[in-house]
Amino acid sequence: MAEKFCLSNPNLTDEDHLYHIALSTSDNLPQRFGDVKYVCMGGKERRMQKFAELLYDTLGKPKNSELTEQPTPGHRLKNISQSGGRYCFYKVGPVAIVNHGIGNPSLSVVLNEMLKLIHHAGCTDVSFFRIGTSGGLGMKPGTVIITKQAYNGLLENCYRQVICGKEIRYPADTNPQLAEDLLKCAKDFKIEAIAGNTMGTNDFFEEQARLDGAFCEFSRQEKSDFLKRAHDEFGIRNFEMESCCFSGLCARANLKCAIVCTTVVNRLERDDVTADKSLLEEWEFYPQQLVAEYIKRSC
Numbered sequence: 001m002a003e004k005f006c007l008s009n010p011n012l013t014d015e016d017h018l019y020h021i022a023l024s025t026s027d028n029l030p031q032r033f034g035d036v037k038y039v040c041m042g043g044k045e046r047r048m049q050k051f052a053e054l055l056y057d058t059l060g061k062p063k064n065s066e067l068t069e070q071p072t073p074g075h076r077l078k079n080i081s082q083s084g085g086r087y088c089f090y091k092v093g094p095v096a097i098v099n100h101g102i103g104n105p106s107l108s109v110v111l112n113e114m115l116k117l118i119h120h121a122g123c124t125d126v127s128f129f130r131i132g133t134s135g136g137l138g139m140k141p142g143t144v145i146i147t148k149q150a151y152n153g154l155l156e157n158c159y160r161q162v163i164c165g166k167e168i169r170y171p172a173d174t175n176p177q178l179a180e181d182l183l184k185c186a187k188d189f190k191i192e193a194i195a196g197n198t199m200g201t202n203d204f205f206e207e208q209a210r211l212d213g214a215f216c217e218f219s220r221q222e223k224s225d226f227l228k229r230a231h232d233e234f235g236i237r238n239f240e241m242e243s244c245c246f247s248g249l250c251a252r253a254n255l256k257c258a259i260v261c262t263t264v265v266n267r268l269e270r271d272d273v274t275a276d277k278s279l280l281e282e283w284e285f286y287p288q289q290l291v292a293e294y295i296k297r298s299c
Ligand SMILES: O=P(O)(O)O[C@@H]1C[C@H](O)[C@@H](CO)O1
Pocket: 042, 043, 044, 101, 102, 103, 131, 132, 133, 134, 204, 240, 241, 242
């Protein structure tokens, strides 16, 4: 029998309040979530709601889903964490779908609570996926990057966390087999995708070498030197703001993870994101299609 996922924190007890996702250990977690095998996360609430609805159809309306009492077209699923007012959370068959907001701190809070949820629910064989957007480095916009290694803004392949005033570094790598399987789905779907390294920063503007933020005290030359170095020496193919925390905490919990991000701009050409809404929606849909297909094939 597969081993139940177990966090190693000795302070965890049978009574726990997952404050930001509005659940606690008195909410029948093993019955409601014990079958979860995939946790899918992404920044925007709307994206994750749409992804949950896509999965509901892709997986043939699985019975073990949580449905809303008053369905409307495109809104059949219940937002389990609505009363928390911070994150959305849907359950479709063996999949938990959650948004994480912008950046490592927002992600870290909900990721901690999702890890505790699968621990209390006694889940087995769980994989984590992040489906997001990113700024491409030398990539045609709309290309999907499947992250191999995550690098922080200092070009270090790690997640840095400050704990009790001390800095700790955790490795920030994803699972190679998941990445390979997702690339295969992309090939079958004729979606342009590559495996590459990702820089996950703590800022959208200056830390990603954008000249067009509210502030900028570096030159165009410094910007292009940094982008060239990231691309040529470190194999960075896209920028986003969560990959280090996501891969770092998943690895720390001994869980497999994948990061699948579409690109919405080529940062070697420009800083601002100018594509129109329908194109952005189309590009944003690619990671959803890939992960939905992967889940369908493997469950
Ligand atoms: O998953 P999303 O599209 O929310 O992630 C990227 C990284 C930042 O959170 C955000 C910046 O626009 O987009």
